[in-house]
Each structure stands twice: as structure tokens, then as C-alpha cells.
Amino acid sequence: MGDSRNPVFNDVPTAVVGLTGLIAVCGVASELLTPFRDFAFEWGAFFPVYAFDRPGAAPAIAPWFLHVFVHGSWMHLIMNALGLLAFGAASARPFGHGLKASAGFLLFFFVCALAGVFAQYLVEPDSQIPMVGASTGISGCFAAAGWARGGLRGMLSLALPWLLINIVLALAGTQMWIAIAWAAHIGGLVAGAILYPVFLAVFRTKDHPRV
Secondary structure, eight states: OTTSSSOSSSSSOOOHHHHHHHHHHHHHHHHHHHHHHHHHHHHOOOOOGGGSSOOOOOOTTTTHHHHGGOOOSSHHHHHHHHHHIIIHHHHHHHOOSSHHHHHHHHHHHHHHHHHHHHHHHHTTTTTTSSSTHHHHHHHHHHHHHHHHHHHHHHHHHHHHHHHHHHHHHHHGGGSSOOOOHHHHHHHHHHHHHHHHHHHHHHOOTTTTTTO
């Protein structure tokens, strides 16, 4: 049996396996198939400047959620897949088993992703740099895994280092060789830190003890 106190790759809940698998399939298809890459980018890449009025066929709301299925490179995809398997599993286990538990975790993940997109928009509303990747939702899972591991103190032990890293990235600004959506990370992290106990209280199944 896996130890729910630690974000390790054991006893991975079905919802996490399914979500990671779908993200991986989309990422691999994007890397290997140019038409799919173009389609995924059109529907999933979030441009803050087009947050509410997006040109093209995709509705403006689509990238707010679908950005988690689009990645910029193999390394970006692999890192996020591993992060989701580890921290997503740790945060999903306390929900328990069954459809209600899976729905609770997935809803939590996408609410954190939505919060990350909104934070990115608030910080850079006129930016034309696309934001992609599942790290908005995974950032929420950092905080959630901490809650699962050791309550408030556990949450702070995981959330604060990630918060500080992204503050450093923000201060580095244009000195970075690649654009990193630090505001989106922080938005997802804050949402996870605040909302995880609420989601757990609502969606935890009766077969699983409290954490």
C-alpha cells in the first residue's frame, strides 16, 4: 500500500493515471504530428491579450482549461507528467475511491488550472506570449500534497519553496532564457492551498479516513 504522506509513485489513483495519460497522448501527438500540434495550439495556447476575444475557430474560453494538454517540448511534457504522477497522486489519494472521489480531484485540478490562467492574465493582460502546460494545476497539487502529508505545516513545507522559486523567476524577468509563467504557477498554488481542504470535505468518500 502507498503512504499518503509522501508524494511518491505508488498506488496512483485512477483519475491521476487517466489525466496524465491523456496529457501524455496529446503531448506525444503534438510532437510527432504537425496537424495535431497546430490544432492543439489553436485550442489550448492561452494568450492573455486574447483572453476574452480570441481570433480563429476556438472559443476564448477553451485555452483557460485546455492549456494543460499542450506543452512546448518533450522536456516540458516529461517534467509535468512526472510532477502530476507524484504530487497529483499524493493529493488524490485522500479523496478515496470511486466516481465521486475521482470527480473531486479532477475538479480541484482544473479549478487550480483556471486560477493559474487568471493570475497570468491579471499580471500580463496585454501579453502576446502563449502560455501552455499542466503546471498551473500541478502547482495546486503541490499545496494539496502538503495538506495530505501533514496538514497546514505540511502544506507550507511544500508550497513555500515553490512560491519562493517563482518569486525569484519573476524578479529574474527578461534575464531568463525562456519565458516562464511564474504568475500562473503562483495562482494555481494559492488556489490549491486555500481550496484543497474544501474540496476534500465535499468529495472525500466515506471509505477513506480524514487526513
